[in-house]
Amino acid sequence: GTEDPVQVFDTANGAERLKITEEVPTGSLLQGPCCPQFSPDGQSLAYTVFGTVKLYDISTKTDKPKLQHQYLCDSCSTMTPQFSSDGRTFAIDFHQCPSGGQVVALFDVETEKELVRVPLWSWSSGGPYHEPLFELNYAFSQDSRFFAAGADAGGPVRLFEAATGKELAHMDL
Numbered sequence: 001g002t003e004d005p006v007q008v009f010d011t012a013n014g015a016e017r018l019k020i021t022e023e024v025p026t027g028s029l030l031q032g033p034c035c036p037q038f039s040p041d042g043q044s045l046a047y048t049v050f051g052t053v054k055l056y057d058i059s060t061k062t063d064k065p066k067l068q069h070q071y072l073c074d075s076c077s078t079m080t081p082q083f084s085s086d087g088r089t090f091a092i093d094f095h096q097c098p099s100g101g102q103v104v105a106l107f108d109v110e111t112e113k114e115l116v117r118v119p120l121w122s123w124s125s126g127g128p129y130h131e132p133l134f135e136l137n138y139a140f141s142q143d144s145r146f147f148a149a150g151a152d153a154g155g156p157v158r159l160f161e162a163a164t165g166k167e168l169a170h171m172d173l
Contacts (some may be wrong), residue, residue, distance in 0.1 A: 006033040006047050020056070022049045035080040039087040044109060046081035046090055053081055053092055055112060064112060084144035089115065089162060091147060093136045104138055104149055106162060116165035120149055120158070 008018035020033050036047040044064075045056040055064040083090045093104045105117045120136065138149040140162065150157035159169040 006036045008045070020047065037081045037083060039083045039109065040085060041087050046083065048081065048092070055109065082138065082140070083109070084140040084162065085142050086144040089140070089144060091138060091140070093138065102136060106147070106165070115163070118149070118160055118165045
């Protein structure tokens with residue numbers, strides 16, 4: 001069957017401008033189109049489908065080539081894309097396969113290539129958290145040079161340099 005589509009509406013008149021649908025394989029635990037996020041300039045729309053992040057170019061009305069990484073472990077990943085303030089980078093969080101663990105990866109919007117991958121929690125090490133992170137929050141700084149990540153369930157907030165993934169601060173709450 002088909003999952004609920006990602007839909008884009010014109011805020012001036014309420015007209016539907018775009019509808020993205022994907023066929024969900026029967027019995028699949030993978031999630032269809034979800035979690036849409038616009039770039040700050042409104043020219044790109046990032047969304048996830050079946051464990052892959054896709055970028056849609058609003059001006060050409062076409063999908064950019066999808067990222068060639070499969071990130072989803074069954075249905076346990078949130079994979080919500082988030083753009084940096086300057087719109088040049090976007091981030092997703094996911095459970096890394098097959099070893100498990102929570103990761104944030106940053107991607108270049110233009111090339112769609114992975115820039116840096118930052119492990120935040122690991123099944124093998126136990127990480128700084130006692131439970132898997134299903135609700136991870138992260139945000140870019142206003143100038144897009146830094147990003148911070150932390151879990152809803154508590155634990156530290158970590159500050160990273162976006163270009164390198166180098167951890168700059170580890171703040172326990």
